[in-house]
Amino acid sequence: MVVHRHMLASGEQAVTDAETADFAEVLGTLETVLGREIAALAAQVSGWDAVVQLEPTSSAARRLRRAYAVVTLIRDESMASNDHEPPETIMRWFMGMNPALGGNAPVTLLDNQHFGDLMNAALYFVDGDYS
Secondary structure (H helix, E strand, O other), X not given: OOOOHHHHHHHHHHXXXXXXXXXXXHXXXXXXXXXXXXXXXXXXXXXXXXXXXXXXXXXXXXXXXXXXXXHHHHHHHHHHOOOXXXXXXXXXXXXOOEHHHOOEOHHHOOOHHXXXXXXXXXXXXXXXXXX
């Protein structure tokens, strides 16, 4: 499947926005869309209490910013195409095994090494490939 140029730009913008977003906004969005337990899993910390105490520049916070980029990309692109994905669908995609990601769940691939592949999978998802 081909990802359209405007979607690539949207992906780049989502990453930029995630890097500069207020950390409270990042946490609020992830809590709303993914829930506290999955946000903690994404950060690789023991629970929500540990999430809210993160230093915004920590490696765990960087994983949360990457999760935020993916979540907002899916949310915003699906709204722009009038095919609004509810938070439950985004959460299921984020937690589900994904063949485009070697059978891994997106939540497990928030490190630098896999983030490009993760963003590509998110772009495919919003373009209608539900892998």
